[in-house]
Amino acid sequence: MSDSASTAPSASLLANLREELVRYAPFAQMxxxxxERFLAAARQAYYAPGEQLLAPADGVVEHLYLVRQGRVTGRRGLAETAGGFQMEAGDLFPVGAVMGARAVTASYHASEDTFCLLLPVAELKSLIADSAPLADFLNRRVLRFLELSRQALQVAYASQTLAEQSLEAPLAALVRKAPIGVSADTPLAQALALMHERRIGSVLVFDEDDGLRGILTRHDVLGRVTLAQLPLQTPVAQVMTSPVHSLTVDHSAHDAALLMSRHGIRHVPVTEGGRVVSMVSERDLFAMQRLSLKQVGTAIRAARDVEMLRAVAQDIRRFAANLLGQGVRARQLTELISHLNDVLTERLVQIVAEARGIDLGRACWLAFGSEGRSEQTISTDQDNGLVFESADPAAERPRWLAFAHEVNEALDSCGYPLCRGNVMASNPECCLSVAEWRQRFGEWIEHGAPEDLLKASIYFDLRPVAGRLELAEPLVAMISAEAGRVPRFMRQMALNALRNRAPLNWMGAIETRDEGGREVVDIKLRGTALFVDAARLYALAHGVRAVGTRGRFEAIGRALGVEPQESEAWIGGFEFLQMLRLQVQIERGSREAVDAPDGNPNLVDVAALNDIDRRVLKESLRVARRLQQRMELDYQR
Known part of the structure; x- marks a missing residue:
C-alpha cells in the first residue's frame, strides 16, 4: 500500500460512507x-489482490480495520491445512488483537481489489468509552451477532404474533398475584370457603415458619375429598399435594408452561429469595398466546385414537411457528417441540398398548438421536427403540416387535417419517432386553467396527419416553461410565466425527453447492452435526450424563477449563444453526420439506440470507472448525 493509496475521506465520501456503515452491526445500533466520529478519525486504504495488510511480524496492532469493499483472507496455524478465514464488506478485524493490545497471529491478504477504513487504536479506545453498542460488540462479537439475528427474525415474523406476548418474559415481569395460603392444620371447610370467597382454583399450604409445604387445588378436592367422602374438618395437610413444583422470579413464562405441561398441573408458585411472592396459572399463560403449550398438550393427552393424534400433531407445527415469531430461542423452541413430540409418542404408545393388551410396566419406549437430546426440529424422522424386561427375550421379542411396528407406523401417519436407517423399535436390533442392550453397547465400546461408531453416535443420545422409565437407567449409566474409559473407542469416535468438515473453503468463505440454481449448504450435516458430534465426544470422555448439546457444552467447558467466552461461542454457534434450520423448515412446511424433490429439509440458500444471518453463519462455521481443530489435537496425536 503506497502513501497515496491511504487518505482521509472527503466530505462527499463521508456522506456515502455513513450510509454504507449504518447497514452493518454495530454501526446500525450506534x-x-x-x-461520524469513527469516519472522521479513519483513513481509507486500497490494497491490490494478494497484497499483505497485516502479519505477526508487524508487532502490536495500531489500527482497527473495516472492510469497505472487496475481501480479506487470514491464515494462521492449523488454518494453513484446514483453511483460512475471510472478511467481507462490513467486517471489522483484527478484533482480538486490537482488544488485547497485541500482534496478530494470522497473516492478512487482500483476495481482490480491496478498500478498508483504518481507525487508530487510540481513537477506537476513546470511542469505545462513549459508545456502549460498539464496546459490547467488540467484546462479545459472535454473541452480539446472534442476538441481532434473533431480533431480525422476530421482526420478520411479528405480523403473525402481534397480539401475543413472548414466553421469554421473566415471571418477575408478570402481574403479581398475592399468594393465598393457609396453615397445614386448617380444616378443609375453612380452606374451601376461602377458595370460594376469593374465586381462586387453589390455596397454598404453609408451615409455621411460612415455608411452602403443599398446595390444595379444586382437582384435589374432587379426587381426595368428595369421592373419598372425607369430613370437612379434616386438616388440609392430609389431602394437599406435596411436594410442590415451584419456580423463581428469574424463570420465564416458557419455564412455567413447560413445567405445567410435563406434570399436568395448572398452578405454579413463584418464589423470590426462598419465599413465595406470586402464583402463575394456566390461564395466565393462555392469555399470553392464542395457541398454548398446555392447550396442545391437553389435546394430545385427551386423544382416544390415532386419528385424533394425527389432527393434533399439526398443532405442534403451528405452535412452533407462533413461538418462532415471538423470538423464542432455538434451545427453548426445540425443547418445546421435543416435549410435545414426547407427549404425543407417549399417548400413542398407550393407545396401541391398550388395544393389544400390552403391559407397559415391563417395557420402556426409548428416544435416540435428536429426540433423545430434546433437539428435534419441525422436520424430523423417527429414531427410537424399546427395552423390555424378560427372562427369555427371544421368545417374547415377536410380540414386542409387533407392538413396536404398529407404533412406528402410527407415528409415520402423524407426520414423523419412518427412519431410512431403520433405527426404530420395530427393528429386532432395536428391541432388546436390558441385558441385551448392555451387551450390545459393551461390544461397541470394546470392539466396535466402523459401522458401530455411527450407531453409537445415534444410540448413545438416549432418553426414556414412555412406559417404565427406570428400565433405561442401566443403559444411561453404562454409557456415561464406560465409553470414556476406552481410548481406542474415543479415538475412533473422534476420527468418525472429523470426516465431516465445516463447509469453509481454503480462503475461509462459505463452501456451497449448486442445487437447482441455488447456492446451498446442508445446515444439519455440515452445520449442527459438527457441534453435536463434538459435544457428544467430550461428554463421553468426561462422564457427563447430560444428553442435550447445550448442557454438554456447559459441562465440558468447565471440565476442559476453557474460557467462558469459548464455551458460549460453541453454544451460540450451535443454536444459531438450529434456528436457521427451524426457520427454513417452517417456511417450507414440515412434511412438504421431507417430500421435496431434493428430499432434504435442511438446505439453506446462502445467497438468500440477510447480511446479519450470512455473517453469523460464517462465524458459526468458524467456531465449528476451531472446535474440530481442538478434537484433532486431543485425539489424533
Whole structure:
C-alpha cells in the first residue's frame, strides 16, 4: 500500500460512507454522532489482490480495520491445512488483537481489489468509552451477532404474533398475584370457603415458619375429598399435594408452561429469595398466546385414537411457528417441540398398548438421536427403540416387535417419517432386553467396527419416553461410565466425527453447492452435526450424563477449563444453526420439506440470507472448525 493509496475521506465520501456503515452491526445500533466520529478519525486504504495488510511480524496492532469493499483472507496455524478465514464488506478485524493490545497471529491478504477504513487504536479506545453498542460488540462479537439475528427474525415474523406476548418474559415481569395460603392444620371447610370467597382454583399450604409445604387445588378436592367422602374438618395437610413444583422470579413464562405441561398441573408458585411472592396459572399463560403449550398438550393427552393424534400433531407445527415469531430461542423452541413430540409418542404408545393388551410396566419406549437430546426440529424422522424386561427375550421379542411396528407406523401417519436407517423399535436390533442392550453397547465400546461408531453416535443420545422409565437407567449409566474409559473407542469416535468438515473453503468463505440454481449448504450435516458430534465426544470422555448439546457444552467447558467466552461461542454457534434450520423448515412446511424433490429439509440458500444471518453463519462455521481443530489435537496425536 503506497502513501497515496491511504487518505482521509472527503466530505462527499463521508456522506456515502455513513450510509454504507449504518447497514452493518454495530454501526446500525450506534448513535449517529459516534458513527461520524469513527469516519472522521479513519483513513481509507486500497490494497491490490494478494497484497499483505497485516502479519505477526508487524508487532502490536495500531489500527482497527473495516472492510469497505472487496475481501480479506487470514491464515494462521492449523488454518494453513484446514483453511483460512475471510472478511467481507462490513467486517471489522483484527478484533482480538486490537482488544488485547497485541500482534496478530494470522497473516492478512487482500483476495481482490480491496478498500478498508483504518481507525487508530487510540481513537477506537476513546470511542469505545462513549459508545456502549460498539464496546459490547467488540467484546462479545459472535454473541452480539446472534442476538441481532434473533431480533431480525422476530421482526420478520411479528405480523403473525402481534397480539401475543413472548414466553421469554421473566415471571418477575408478570402481574403479581398475592399468594393465598393457609396453615397445614386448617380444616378443609375453612380452606374451601376461602377458595370460594376469593374465586381462586387453589390455596397454598404453609408451615409455621411460612415455608411452602403443599398446595390444595379444586382437582384435589374432587379426587381426595368428595369421592373419598372425607369430613370437612379434616386438616388440609392430609389431602394437599406435596411436594410442590415451584419456580423463581428469574424463570420465564416458557419455564412455567413447560413445567405445567410435563406434570399436568395448572398452578405454579413463584418464589423470590426462598419465599413465595406470586402464583402463575394456566390461564395466565393462555392469555399470553392464542395457541398454548398446555392447550396442545391437553389435546394430545385427551386423544382416544390415532386419528385424533394425527389432527393434533399439526398443532405442534403451528405452535412452533407462533413461538418462532415471538423470538423464542432455538434451545427453548426445540425443547418445546421435543416435549410435545414426547407427549404425543407417549399417548400413542398407550393407545396401541391398550388395544393389544400390552403391559407397559415391563417395557420402556426409548428416544435416540435428536429426540433423545430434546433437539428435534419441525422436520424430523423417527429414531427410537424399546427395552423390555424378560427372562427369555427371544421368545417374547415377536410380540414386542409387533407392538413396536404398529407404533412406528402410527407415528409415520402423524407426520414423523419412518427412519431410512431403520433405527426404530420395530427393528429386532432395536428391541432388546436390558441385558441385551448392555451387551450390545459393551461390544461397541470394546470392539466396535466402523459401522458401530455411527450407531453409537445415534444410540448413545438416549432418553426414556414412555412406559417404565427406570428400565433405561442401566443403559444411561453404562454409557456415561464406560465409553470414556476406552481410548481406542474415543479415538475412533473422534476420527468418525472429523470426516465431516465445516463447509469453509481454503480462503475461509462459505463452501456451497449448486442445487437447482441455488447456492446451498446442508445446515444439519455440515452445520449442527459438527457441534453435536463434538459435544457428544467430550461428554463421553468426561462422564457427563447430560444428553442435550447445550448442557454438554456447559459441562465440558468447565471440565476442559476453557474460557467462558469459548464455551458460549460453541453454544451460540450451535443454536444459531438450529434456528436457521427451524426457520427454513417452517417456511417450507414440515412434511412438504421431507417430500421435496431434493428430499432434504435442511438446505439453506446462502445467497438468500440477510447480511446479519450470512455473517453469523460464517462465524458459526468458524467456531465449528476451531472446535474440530481442538478434537484433532486431543485425539489424533
Amino acid at each position: 448513535q449517529l454522532e459516534h458513527v
